[in-house]
Amino acid sequence: MPNESTPSGRTGRPRSAAADAAILAATRDALVELGWSKLTMGDVSARAGVAKTTLYRRWAGKNELVVDAVAELFDSLELPDRGCLEADVEDVVLQFAALLRRPEARTALMAVVAESTRDPALRDRIRSAIVDRQKRLVVLGRQRAQARGELPREPDDALAEPTTDLIFDVIAGTVVHRALVSSEPVDDLWAASFTALLMHGLRGSAGA
Amino acid sequence: MPNESTPSGRTGRPRSAAADAAILAATRDALVELGWSKLTMGDVSARAGVAKTTLYRRWAGKNELVVDAVAELFDSLELPDRGCLEADVEDVVLQFAALLRRPEARTALMAVVAESTRDPALRDRIRSAIVDRQKRLVVLGRQRAQARGELPREPDDALAEPTTDLIFDVIAGTVVHRALVSSEPVDDLWAASFTALLMHGLRGSAGA
Amino acid sequence: MPNESTPSGRTGRPRSAAADAAILAATRDALVELGWSKLTMGDVSARAGVAKTTLYRRWAGKNELVVDAVAELFDSLELPDRGCLEADVEDVVLQFAALLRRPEARTALMAVVAESTRDPALRDRIRSAIVDRQKRLVVLGRQRAQARGELPREPDDALAEPTTDLIFDVIAGTVVHRALVSSEPVDDLWAASFTALLMHGLRGSAGA
């Protein structure tokens, strides 16, 4: 996970596993205190009790390091089972909003996306470490809804993926935009309005 | 627009108006070539044929400069009148996606949003220079749709604003997420799917 | 003297003259405390209350800086007039030995000479800043001795220079070797022995 061409050679002193954990934790701490732009590699290494070289042996730079440090925050999101799709979605929306109130997530997420606009490797890393992993929530939600009969079963699996992607972009994009661009609160009321809009959209365009 | 306490003193040499334009143009050029993180104040001043001091007299720093340099790009968005709301929305979605393919917009938008997570003044500047200005598209679209009878008239004006905000966040957020986070193309097919989802949502939840 | 291509442009803020003096003094202090090999550019800049960039603007590196810092120490050497050549030489030998007991001179002199074996520019710098300047002592000493009749007048000026160089190398080289390579004390007794040897040599080979 910390990446970088692990030479996998059998010889030599093995890399410290403890260092990885310390570095990622230190990175999150520094993000909270300093934010993305004031975070420095030297500071992270000092917090982690690790030499700068150790850091650069494992990550190519600040971007890669922060993606890894933040990615696992997103794994805390979980799909509850409240009995109906609308309630489930609303819950996830609020979970996601809570995550985006954490300073380390707020400051880091947009920053790495900004950097990724000029760095294809970073783009891939974000996709695999964050985007693709969280699509599980949409996939699982649809499966449950179909099992409950709330949504029609996909006749063709080939259609399933584009729809999953679309729903994911709508939910994640809208919440992020509300929270970070418009800078408005994501409260119960807003979550309910947004979820209602989405539900009508899904049910209406399902057959089409 | 370049802000900063214009001293409004009557005496002394007046500020060069040409310098402002040159600086903003140089900033956009530099964004295209270098991206946000490699853009430096010294480089911008050199490109603009201007001293660094002149730059700092007008803008407090890189963030403020870039917001101003990029904001007017967003004014190019226009709401067409294709006769029905769905076509109008689809068109704006594609316009916005085209804008997000411009390197200076891609790299700058996410970056300033990231910085704004720790800087309330910057947050306000983004809101007034970009977000609030583009909400006009949503307001105008709804007015036209109501005039055409595609959407019911808002019974209470107090409800109008939250709905406008929600729609704006859904459209802008989803397109940005698709383009910059998921890194997938926003083509005609996707625009049509997304617009259909949104239309069903709007019509369905309007009465509710 | 601090060298480096002074751009000599008329515009812009001029270089601080005070900085030069502070840097050279700081360099000598650091040499005393740390010696050549532990002396760092960062440490010198900190002692001088100056940024590292200011240092590098004026000197290409540690070698050049130290040559300049040490060169002026050698200007303190003076030729006394004790009435006879032998006494004058003995005095200079002891002065030079005293200089070589100063830690900043000891540690720096050999080090820059060592570096100069691979750097022609540094070699020239040492020659012009140290070697050529101190040859004045030999030239002056011979003139006085000739005026006193202790040494024959040079019939041909073309012979004068090689002889000056030889005497300079014998005196400087022998004292340095005694003090720094053999690591033996240069005391009055030794100075007298060496001077006697040299005087006999000069008188004997003068006519030849």
Added chain:
Amino acid sequence: MPNESTPSGRTGRPRSAAADAAILAATRDALVELGWSKLTMGDVSARAGVAKTTLYRRWAGKNELVVDAVAELFDSLELPDRGCLEADVEDVVLQFAALLRRPEARTALMAVVAESTRDPALRDRIRSAIVDRQKRLVVLGRQRAQARGELPREPDDALAEPTTDLIFDVIAGTVVHRALVSSEPVDDLWAASFTALLMHGLRGSAGA
């Protein structure tokens, strides 16, 4: 010779003798190519096909390693028997000058002397490995000259040592200064001049 507390334990794998030779040869090669200041322990170990630890097991650091690597070069100096003292001295002067034209000797000799100004242990090492060993040339030369009757026999052995040291410092110091500090060539002409000066000095001050 490679020093360091050889634990002399009876058991265990003995140190490789081949490694020592390879390391010293690699050190000399590196000195030729890179000079003292660019020579690194890691580079030497790589050239020698040896691990860095092996290197540090035998030598305390760069200084000690280089002294050992260079010391034996000086053993190549030999006193010829040309029939008269003057010719013998002139020959040795030219041999020494030739040695100082070798890059590994030039760069290393001054550098270790410079380091030794702050390191008494290194000073001793230089003295025993280089200085004292080469004094044999002076001792032998005087013996021969006395046997030939060119120089008077020392009436008192107690006087012999200081005189030997003085002659050694004069010869070695002057040649080194000419070659490395003044950066002037040591050719036949110069060697003859210097030797003549020294011979007159010796003969003149011998009786005194």
Added chain:
DNA sequence: GATTAAACGAGACGGTACGTCCGGTCTTGTG
């Protein structure tokens, strides 16, 4: 022939300094 203990190669580790770059400020002279 098995045991044993040190030397060995590889390479990661915590440090320190490097020389460069940039940010933001200041100090000149010119317009």
Added chain:
DNA sequence: CACAAGACCGGACGTACCGTCTCGTTTAATC
């Protein structure tokens, strides 16, 4: 007073070596 030029202080960058350490692997002398 604004401006171009450019020196200034501070601080982070990413790299290179230092000397130490931790591995798994020889390799000889002793049993």
